[in-house]
Amino acid sequence: MKLATWNVNSVNARLPLVLEWFAEAQPDVCALQEIKCIDEKFPYEAFESLGYNCAVHGQKTYNGVAIVSKFPLSDVTRGLGGDEADEQSRYIEALIEAPVPVRFIGIYLPNGNPVGTDKYAYKLRWLERLHARMAEVLDYEDITVVTGDYNIIPSKDDLWKESVWLDDALYQPAVRQAYQGLKNLGYTDAFDVHVATAQHPIANRYTFWDYQAGAWQKNEGIRIDHHLMSPQAADRFVDMVIHKDARGRTHDEAKPSDHVPVVIELAVE
DNA sequence: ATGGTAGACCTTCTA
Numbered sequence: 480m481k482l483a484t485w486n487v488n489s490v491n492a493r494l495p496l497v498l499e500w501f502a503e504a505q506p507d508v509c510a511l512q513e514i515k516c517i518d519e520k521f522p523y524e525a526f527e528s529l530g531y532n533c534a535v536h537g538q539k540t541y542n543g544v545a546i547v548s549k550f551p552l553s554d555v556t557r558g559l560g561g562d563e564a565d566e567q568s569r570y571i572e573a574l575i576e577a578p579v580p581v582r583f584i585g586i587y588l589p590n591g592n593p594v595g596t597d598k599y600a601y602k603l604r605w606l607e608r609l610h611a612r613m614a615e616v617l618d619y620e621d622i623t624v625v626t627g628d629y630n631i632i633p634s635k636d637d638l639w640k641e642s643v644w645l646d647d648a649l650y651q652p653a654v655r656q657a658y659q660g661l662k663n664l665g666y667t668d669a670f671d672v673h674v675a676t677a678q679h680p681i682a683n684r685y686t687f688w689d690y691q692a693g694a695w696q697k698n699e700g701i702r703i704d705h706h707l708m709s710p711q712a713a714d715r716f717v718d719m720v721i722h723k724d725a726r727g728r729t730h731d732e733a734k735p736s737d738h739v740p741v742v743i744e745l746a747v748e
Numbered sequence: 749a750t751g752g753t754a755g756a757c758c759t760t761c762t763a
Contacts, residue, residue, distance in 0.1 A: 513763085540756050540762090690753035694753095734753095
């Protein structure tokens with residue numbers, strides 16, 4: 480089973496490119512972030528025509544997440560617990576009803592910039608709430624994958640020049656420690672397994688290149704889109720592919736997202 | 749020198 484994540488930076492502005500990628504890559508399930516539309520404006524029909532079911536947690540203008548799946552979806556949860564006042568759409572969870580079921584959680588973690596503001600405090604609180612939910616989910620002993628745009632650069636190997644990122648919310652020690660804390664619960668970063676088991680050196684580890692300052696042309700990227708696997712999922716890990724080519728592809732008037740799809744394969748079929 | 753790009757949308761905000 481191929482499970483993917485992709486921050487599309489507006490699903491409607493990106494639709495031709497997104498559909499083209501789905502037709503080619505054939506993910507079984509994909510988490511989308513920054514759909515940037517309310518539920519009613521999600522392009523359900525386009526995905527359904529490719530054979531996908533959709534669960535959407537939209538929001539006007541900002542954020543918004545969705546799960547699209549070739550298998551039926553059940554037990555859908557929209558929004559992360561732990562703060563009733565939080566109105567930002569950044570969390571969606573569903574059970575993928577494949578022959579071997581998979582619990583699939585798509586997140587769009589707060590960016591948190593600038594450091595020291597309420598936005599940064601919100602990021603840290605959101606990480607605490609995610610930690611609590613991921614601890615709960617472990618008790619289900621499901622094949623669980625928590626995937627999405629974490630807005631966290633885990634290590635200095637995951638950026639092109641450390642000095643540029645030292646004051647950024649994506650690279651703060653407290654944020655990186657919180658990411659390590661998620662792994663300490665018992666989750667495995669699919670990329671770590673990918674690196675440890677690779678037959679050849681990893682040619683690319685970045686998943687995001689900024690639109691500004693020619694970042695893509697200079698290969699000034701960062702790794703911020705992650706798959707965290709429960710022990711039951713990690714036992715079935717087969718492969719991981721970062722679709723770097725998506726960053727340079729255009730389609731008529733549609734320009735690429737600043738993030739690329741990241742796909743893992745699990746042996747659950 | 750505080751740039752540069754993209755998307756939604758109402759004029760700036762977010763990333």
